[in-house]
Amino acid sequence: MSAFLGIRILLADDHAIVREGYRSLLSKQPGMQVVAEAGDGVQAYQLFKSCRPDLVITDLSLPGVSGLELIAKIKQRDSGAKMLVFSMHHNSAFAVQACRAGALGYVTKSSEPEVLLRAIAEVAAGRPVLSPDIAQALALEKLGHERQALESLTVREFEILRLLVEARPVEEIAKILNISSKTVSNCHYLIKRKLSVSSDIELTRLAIKLEVVSLLQ
Numbered sequence: 001m002s003a004f005l006g007i008r009i010l011l012a013d014d015h016a017i018v019r020e021g022y023r024s025l026l027s028k029q030p031g032m033q034v035v036a037e038a039g040d041g042v043q044a045y046q047l048f049k050s051c052r053p054d055l056v057i058t059d060l061s062l063p064g065v066s067g068l069e070l071i072a073k074i075k076q077r078d079s080g081a082k083m084l085v086f087s088m089h090h091n092s093a094f095a096v097q098a099c100r101a102g103a104l105g106y107v108t109k110s111s112e113p114e115v116l117l118r119a120i121a122e123v124a125a126g127r128p129v130l131s132p133d134i135a136q137a138l139a140l141e142k143l144g145h146e147r148q149a150l151e152s153l154t155v156r157e158f159e160i161l162r163l164l165v166e167a168r169p170v171e172e173i174a175k176i177l178n179i180s181s182k183t184v185s186n187c188h189y190l191i192k193r194k195l196s197v198s199s200d201i202e203l204t205r206l207a208i209k210l211e212v213v214s215l216l217q
Helices: 016-027 041-051 067-077 092-101 113-124 132-151 155-165 170-177 181-194 200-209
Strands: 007-012 032-038 055-058 083-087 105-108
Touching: 007 016, 007 041, 007 113, 016 032, 016 113, 032 041, 041 055, 041 067, 055 067, 055 113, 067 083, 067 092, 083 092, 083 113, 092 105, 092 132, 105 113, 105 132, 132 200, 155 170, 155 181, 155 200, 170 181
Parallel strands: 007 032, 007 055, 055 083, 083 105
Antiparallel strands: none
8 A cells, every 4th residue: 555655644523532533544554644633623723734744634513613714724824735524514515615625535424444545545646536425416416407407498499409419500400490590599609608518519418418319319
């Protein structure tokens, strides 16, 4: 496990038993060293300044300064700081906010130990990582937003989308729907804006992903 070589870790969690569990797991990994532990955000920030760890593992629910505030404060002090969130929150919104604050990874506490260890290796190497449950939740949430956007199209826009995906030229679409080519072009633009895509290739990929083609065959 040479990927873990020399990783000095600061643990921040308000439950001593949880920290003990971390420490027990990490102490068995060659090259991992827990150099400091904190039970709240203020203490964690002070220890970060004095210990200069390679990696911070923090919960989000900390007394006083929250985990999100801690991440933001540490990143403000050291833009290169590497932080991994280990949280009970399964809501993908927490992961999004943690990453916005500056965390490179987010792992839920229900994850297997191997998931946490792999995440530590990835974050220590400067690579972003999410536990599988959070990655899936984010993917489903994105798909939900895309479906809502698709449902926001008018009947005419939906029909134009179907014909565009079939690679029909604007003039042919106008003839089929008995509308002007200008109307088709305007609708084409509105469809891309509503679906948040910038090109016809992206539009086609999204239509296939949302099964627009197969639904209408």
